[in-house]
Amino acid sequence: MPMIEVADLRKDYGSFRALDGVSFTLDRGEILGFLGPNGAGKTTTMKILTGFLYPTSGRATVAGHDVMENSVEVRRRIGYLPEHTPLYDDMTVSEYLHTCGRLRGMAGSRLAERKQAVIGLTALGAKARAPIHTLSKGYRQRVGLAQALLHEPEIIILDEPTVGLDPNQVVDVRAIMREVGRDRTVILCSHILSEVEAVCARVIIINDGRIVADGATADLARQHAGAPLYRVQVEGSLAALTAALQQLPGASQPVLAQAGGSNYCIEVSIAGAPVDAAAAIMAAVNSVGLRLVALEPRHATLEDVFRKLTRPTEHAA
Ligand SMILES: Nc1ncnc2c1ncn2[C@@H]1O[C@H](COP(=O)(O)OP(=O)(O)O)[C@@H](O)[C@H]1O
Ligand SMILES: [Mg+2]
Secondary structure: OOOEEEEEEEEEEOOEEEEEEEEEEEOOOOEEEEEOOOOOOHHHHHHHHOOOOOOOEEEEEEOOEEOOOOHHHHHHHEEEEOOOOOOOOOOEHHHHHHHHHHHOOOOHHHHHHHHHHHHHHOOOHHHOOOEHHHOOHHHHHHHHHHHHHOOOOOEEEEEOOOOOOOHHHHHHHHHHHHHHHHHOEEEEEEOOHHHHHHHOOEEEEEEOOEEEEEEEHHHHHHHOOOOOEEEEEEEOOHHHHHHHHHOOOOEOOOEEEEEEOOEEEEEEEEOOOOOOHHHHHHHHHHHOOOEEEEEEEEOOOHHHHHHHHHOHHHHHO
16 A cells, blocks of 8 residues: 555645646655645645645545545654744743644653654754744754654655755755655655755656656656757857757757857757757858867756756746
8 A cells, every 4th residue: 555645636726726636656665856846736735645735626645544534644644844834932942842742642751752852863952942933944944853753753744844044954954854764754845956856766746736747866857858958069159059050950949058258058959869960960060160169968967857847938838
């Protein structure tokens, strides 16, 4: 039985359809990156999974329990770090975690042990007696993580956990996420590609309320790459180079990758990936009298895939 099963979820906010047929399954122990631009529907999906929001239609189960019919069982199994963590500013870290534990029905030595454990895991020991309002954003996020882990949930859902953190804090929080993911099922929602690539073995890309890609992080770039991209570097006029490349049959819109002095590097692909693509590009450059400095195929990255699948202009047509 999959740990999480989501089938044809739809969510309408009034007349606006935020989710439009979202389906996926997640097995125990998987670390999933739920990736999409702002407004794609990530938070909405997570709120449905955690029982905070009802879908308009469709079904979601967690460990076999329906999120609407059996939300108590579902919440017992999920630790949730929401996008905006509501923390009680006047409490100390220790008091806050105690309160969270009590709300989860924990008490006595079990609560004390679990508090100790999550404070250790999130390296909050030095701040345990500090009032929450005195903490930096990085420490507040750790408190949110500690809260999510308190009841030893099998599944952890983290919604944009590093937004607003400085680079050092990001590294710290990612290290905690990796540690947490060693023996749990994790969903990490993010619009930050490098974060998903660094932490997740599998990625789902969501855009406009629909899943547009789902697969192993390492395979996705290859699967969706399409024709290879060529980096063409020349010395001379950018306008001449752009015009020359646009003459090529099947050429994509050339994209400027780098510029320095009269040296320009452009990326272009040729539809259908003809075997003579490189020769055709070379000939086009020569035909306008530019000096070719370098020409090399560039392997597609997850960023290329993300941009290709989620760029608003691509959907306008
Ligand atoms: N309570 C709400 N009422 C109306 N529209 C909403 C509400 N919550 C979210 N939306 C809209 O639904 C879409 C998806 O939002 P959300 O799930 O928060 O996306 P993400 O987390 O991927 O940024 C967005 O267009 C957002 O503006
Ligand atoms: Mg969100």
